[in-house]
Amino acid sequence: MNAQDIRARYLAFFKNRGHAVIPRAKLIPEEDPTTLFTGSGMQPLIRYLLGESHPAGTRLTDSQTCLRAQDIDEIGDNRHTTFFEMLGNWSLGDYSKQDQINWFWEFITKEIGLDPKRIFVSCFSGDETAGIPKDTESAEIWSSIFKSVNIDPKQVDIISEENGAKVGDQGGRIFFYGKKNWWCRAGDASKMPVGEPGGPDTEMFYLFPDVAHDISYGEHCHVNCDCGRYIELGNSVFMEYIKTDNGFEKLPKQNVDYGGGLERIAAAALNSPDVYKISVMWPIVQKLEKISDKTYETHTTSMRVITDHLRAATFLAVDGVTPSNKEQGYVMRRLLRRAIRFAFDLGVEQNFLQEIVPVIADLYENDFPEVKEQRERVIEVLIKEEKVFRQTLRKGLREFDKFANSAKRTKTPESEGIVTGMSGSDLFTLYDTYGFPLELSAEEAFKQGVELSKTWQEEFDAKMAEQRARSQTATKGTFKGGLGGQTIQHKKYHTATHLMYQALRDVLGNHVVQHGSNITEERLRFDFSHPEKVTPEELKQVEDIVNEQIQKDLKVSFAEYPTEEATGQLGALGQFGDRYGDTVKVYKMIADGADKPFSFEICGGPHVDHTLQLAEDNKHFKIIKEESSSAGIRRIKAILTAD
Ligand code: ATP
Ligand code: MG
Numbered sequence: 001m002n003a004q005d006i007r008a009r010y011l012a013f014f015k016n017r018g019h020a021v022i023p024r025a026k027l028i029p030e031e032d033p034t035t036l037f038t039g040s041g042m043q044p045l046i047r048y049l050l051g052e053s054h055p056a057g058t059r060l061t062d063s064q065t066c067l068r069a070q071d072i073d074e075i076g077d078n079r080h081t082t083f084f085e086m087l088g089n090w091s092l093g094d095y096s097k098q099d100q101i102n103w104f105w106e107f108i109t110k111e112i113g114l115d116p117k118r119i120f121v122s123c124f125s126g127d128e129t130a131g132i133p134k135d136t137e138s139a140e141i142w143s144s145i146f147k148s149v150n151i152d153p154k155q156v157d158i159i160s161e162e163n164g165a166k167v168g169d170q171g172g173r174i175f176f177y178g179k180k181n182w183w184c185r186a187g188d189a190s191k192m193p194v195g196e197p198g199g200p201d202t203e204m205f206y207l208f209p210d211v212a213h214d215i216s217y218g219e220h221c222h223v224n225c226d227c228g229r230y231i232e233l234g235n236s237v238f239m240e241y242i243k244t245d246n247g248f249e250k251l252p253k254q255n256v257d258y259g260g261g262l263e264r265i266a267a268a269a270l271n272s273p274d275v276y277k278i279s280v281m282w283p284i285v286q287k288l289e290k291i292s293d294k295t296y297e298t299h300t301t302s303m304r305v306i307t308d309h310l311r312a313a314t315f316l317a318v319d320g321v322t323p324s325n326k327e328q329g330y331v332m333r334r335l336l337r338r339a340i341r342f343a344f345d346l347g348v349e350q351n352f353l354q355e356i357v358p359v360i361a362d363l364y365e366n367d368f369p370e371v372k373e374q375r376e377r378v379i380e381v382l383i384k385e386e387k388v389f390r391q392t393l394r395k396g397l398r399e400f401d402k403f404a405n406s407a408k409r410t411k412t413p414e415s416e417g418i419v420t421g422m423s424g425s426d427l428f429t430l431y432d433t434y435g436f437p438l439e440l441s442a443e444e445a446f447k448q449g450v451e452l453s454k455t456w457q458e459e460f461d462a463k464m465a466e467q468r469a470r471s472q473t474a475t476k477g478t479f480k481g482g483l484g485g486q487t488i489q490h491k492k493y494h495t496a497t498h499l500m501y502q503a504l505r506d507v508l509g510n511h512v513v514q515h516g517s518n519i520t521e522e523r524l525r526f527d528f529s530h531p532e533k534v535t536p537e538e539l540k541q542v543e544d545i546v547n548e549q550i551q552k553d554l555k556v557s558f559a560e561y562p563t564e565e566a567t568g569q570l571g572a573l574g575q576f577g578d579r580y581g582d583t584v585k586v587y588k589m590i591a592d593g594a595d596k597p598f599s600f601e602i603c604g605g606p607h608v609d610h611t612l613q614l615a616e617d618n619k620h621f622k623i624i625k626e627e628s629s630s631a632g633i634r635r636i637k638a639i640l641t642a643d
Contacts, residue, residue, distance in 0.1 A: 002279035003266035004367060006112060007063050010087045010262075013107050019089055020056035024368075026319040027067050028328055036328050037067040041088030041259045042237070048092055049239060049255050050197065058094040063087050063262060065315055069331050075308050076301040078211075078228045078274045082335065083312035085262040087234075093253030100236050100256045101141045104204065108233070109149075112269050116149045118207040120169070120223050120230065124200030125157060125176035130189040131247045135181070135200040138238070139174050142202070146173055158222065168220025175223055183237040183257075192243045197251060199240040204260075205230040208273035228273060234260025276304055280363045284311065287359045292346035302345040309339035310353070310382075314360045317378040318371055320625055320637065323385040324522055334437045336385050340393070341440055353386045354379065377624065380643065389435065396434030400441065403430070404450040421451035424459025431460075432467065489521040492614050492640060495556060495607040496546065496621055497524050498589060500638060501573065502599040503545035504528060507538050514573075515633050523639045527629045534634060539623050546621040549598050553612040554589040558605060561586055566602060574602030618642045 001009075011021050025044035027037055038044060041064035048054040064086045074080035091100070108114050121142050126134035143153035156172030169175075182189055184198030192198055203223075211229040213221035223230045239255040241248045266278040276285055276296075284307045285296050296303050316332045323333035343352060357379045365372040403426040422445060430436040436444075438460065445452055453459070474487070497517055504512045508530055516527035534542075563584045566572040572586045587607060590597040608614065614621065619640040629635035 001112065001269050003262060004279060006266050006269060007085065007087065007262055007367065009111055010107065011061055011063065013103075013111055014059075014061035014089045017059070017103065019059040019061040022056055022060050022062045024062055024064050027065055027316055028319055028321060036331065037069060038064065039066050039068050039070075040064070041066070041086040042090075042257045045090060045257075049090070049257060051253075054092060058092040059090070060092070061087075061089040064259075067312055067316070067331075076304050078276075079231050079261075079264055079267070081263060081275065081308045081311070083308065083315055086259045087262050087265070088260075089256075089258045091256035093255060096254055096256060097138055097141055097236075097238055100238075100258060101138060101202065102145065104234065104236060104258065104260075105145050108204070108265070112265065114206060114268055116146075116151060118209070120173060120175070120205045120207060122158075122175045122177050122181055122203045122205070122223055124181040124202075125178050127178065127182065127189050132182075132189060132200075132241065134176065135202070135238075138200065138202045139176070142174050158224075167222070169222050177224070180224065183239070189243075189248075194243050194245055197239050197242050198248075199238045199254075201235050201237040203235045204233050206233050206264075206268045211273050231264055231268070231273060232261075233264050233268060234258060276307060281307055281311070283359055283363060284356060287356055288346065288348075291352050291355060292343075292348050294346050299346055302342045305342045306339045306346075306356075309335040309342075310356055311360055313339070313382060314357055314378060315364075317381045318368075318374050320627075322381055322522060324520070329522070330437075333385065334439065336382065337389050337435075337437055337440060338443075340386060340389055341443075351383070351386055351390065353382050357382050384643075392435045396430055396436050397444075399434055400430060400436070400444055404445070404448060407450055407453075421453040422456065423453045424456040424461070425463055427452075427456060427460050428463035432463075487521060488608070490519055491606050491608045493519045493521075493524040494605070495589070495611060496550075496614055496638065496640065497526055498587065498599045498601050498603070498607070499546045499549050499554075499611065500524070500526060500542060500621070500636070501528070501601065503542045503549075504530075504636075506545060507541045508534065515629070523624070523637050525635065525637050527633050527635045529632055530634045531632055533628075534626050534636075539626055539636075543621060543623055549589070549591075550611045550614045550621060552591045552598075553610050554591050554598055556587065556589050556607045556609055556611065558585050558587045558603075558607075560584065570600070572600050572602050614640055 015021055025038055029035055029038050029043065032043075035043070041062060042049065044064070045054070045060070054060060065083070066086050067083050069082060071080045071082055075082060108119070109116050123139045123142070124135040126132055139155060146153040151173060153174055154172045155174045155176065156170050157176045158167065179188060181201050181203065182198065183201045184192050184196060186192045186196065189198060205223045207230055211227070213225070213229055214227040217225050217227040221227060221229050235258070237257040239257060240250055242251045263275040263278055263281070266280075267273065267275045270277055272278075275281060285303050288303050288306060289295060292299070313332055313335045316328065321328045321332050323329055323336060325333070343349075361371055361375045361378065365375070403422050407422045407426070427438060427441050430441050431438055442452070497519065501514060511529060513529045514526070515529060518525040560583050561570060561572075563582055566584050566586050567574055570586070572584075574584070584602045585604060587599070587601055587603045587605060588597045589599040589611065619642050621638060622641050623636055623638045625635075625637040627635050
């Protein structure tokens with residue numbers, strides 16, 4: 001049974017038990033600006049777990065794509081990947097522990113066929129100070145399950161992880177832990193604010209007896225040991241309590257939230273402790289073996305890192321992220337650049353993404369239609385970043401070597417205790433001028449055995465702060481007119497936004513009204529009212545109109561008018577109604593000799609002076625995405641590109 005089958009069977013299993021199968025949320029949380037990525041199945045559903053009713057009912061299931069950038073340092077081990085799918089099922093005040101634990105067991109042992117003797121579990125030991133009792137209920141359910149298959153349900157109190165390392169598994173089957181088995185958003189029961197829900201959880205582990213315990217992780221192995229002998233397959237959270245002024249009370253409606261890694265379950269089904277051996281990973285490794293003429297056995301870590309990072313970057317691209325220097329785009333860039341750098345260890349120094357990314361797309365196309373839909377664009381985005389990076393990589397590495405050599409030279413016996421090693425300012429130059437993510441330089445330094453100066457972090461931060469301050473005096477006084485900055489790129493995209501707005505009205509009709517605009521140096525994003533998906537033909541027409549206007553080299557100018565006159569008889573576009581002052585600035589874009597402007601819109605600016613500036617470097621206007629933003633509102637992302 002391969003990973004695709006397991007995903008399908010899981011969803012069918014819960015569908016047969018009354019669950020609505022819901023689509024995955026994107027990797028970029030749409031409603032939560034506080035986190036960069038969707039990192040669990042629960043995250044997009046938190047509103048419903050907190051009490052709002054879900055349109056699909058009280059029983060839900062899905063396979064949620066997740067990205068945990070915080071796990072990047074674990075990549076290379078046998079079971080962590082930055083990108084993975086979390087199979088999930090939820091009860092919103094519907095069923096409880098009994099059903100959840102029994103269903104999990106039935107699925108994992110009967111549907112998937114895992115060996116019951118190798119399954120171990122943990123439960124919550126209780127918190128005396130907070131007055132929360134031990135979760136004996138879950139433990140009893142597990143006990144009767146284990147007894148039913150003639151397994152001794154021996155219970156062991158571990159209490160703390162350090163303790164666990166000392167006592168080992170002690171031949172137990174059900175282990176009680178404290179904090180580790182308590183779920184709440186604050187992380188710790190004592191830190192929870194009044195009104196906050198939380199609850200115990202029970203984790204399920206699979207033992208791989210052939211993996212020898214590694215004592216560098218502690219004297220004895222135990223279920224939560226990180227040596228990789230036990231692998232956590234899933235976790236059922238029972239949201240049962242609410243914190244009140246008088247301590248913890250039971251919630252009137254209790255939820256179940258289950259999440260289990262598809263990759264890990266698929267590995268267990270293969271009886272492999274290595275998740276890279278499963279059907280949605282191994283073909284990528286095989287392709288790498290072919291390209292590099294090296295084997296996975298001799299180059300395990302590099303191949304794991306490359307496989308993981310490219311899978312993650314591919315899904316980020318599917319979800320609309322492009323490599324950039326901030327936020328999600330930066331993580332994506334970092335993943336891609338790291339993958340490319342690790343490929344050097346395989347002797348692969350030429351472009352190779354055009355060979356790998358299609359392999360990844362093939363693995364997901366059938367199950368995620370958006371992968372099929374976006375395939376060509378995704379490949380294009382990733383290949384482009386590879387090209388850009390390779391151009392700077394060689395130069396950057398040469399520069400790195402120079403810094404490294406001079407750092408080595410300054411390290412003499414006399415200089416002991418004085419500043420030696422590569423400085424934060426060297427690292428900043430590599431970052432700023434050569435596009436080296438900081439982590440890449442640090443890794444490179446580690447690989448080459450070059451020391452970093454003791455104060456490199458402070459120096460680097462200071463350089464960054466200086467740079468930020470510089471760019472702020474460039475961008476001071478912005479956010480007028482919805483702009484995030486005033487670089488020439490911003491101006492171009494701002495002007496393109498006006499052209500596109502008018503073109504949309506020309507093509508779709510005058511019901512199109514702006515609902516939001518967001519401009520970065522990489523793209524424009526524009527939200528507008530329109531009741532249905534804009535067809536590819538309509539998008540093409542819009543693109544053509546914009547490009548035609550760019551080529552006509554419209555002259556861009558502005559004038560101030562009394563607001564009433566501008567919005568009234570002059571018919572300027574504008575959507576902020578009475579939020580305008582007495583007078584407004586209206587931007588006009590008009591072709592030489594024309595009697596009517598193409599675009600006439602209230603706006604704070606700034607813009608370019610002539611639209612042909614948008615076509616510099618052989619560029620043209622291109623819509624890269626059209627999607628729903630909310631009910632009746634569509635969102636378009638567009639770029640100026642030479643491709
Ligand atoms: P671990 O201790 O192994 O890092 P976790 O406690 O971080 O796991 P949860 O947050 O409980 O895991 O996530 C639920 C499930 O998602 C886990 O039981 C595991 O199967 C899967 N999972 C979590 N992190 C990863 C990862 N980085 N790669 C693959 N699967 C993961
Ligand atoms: Mg983890």
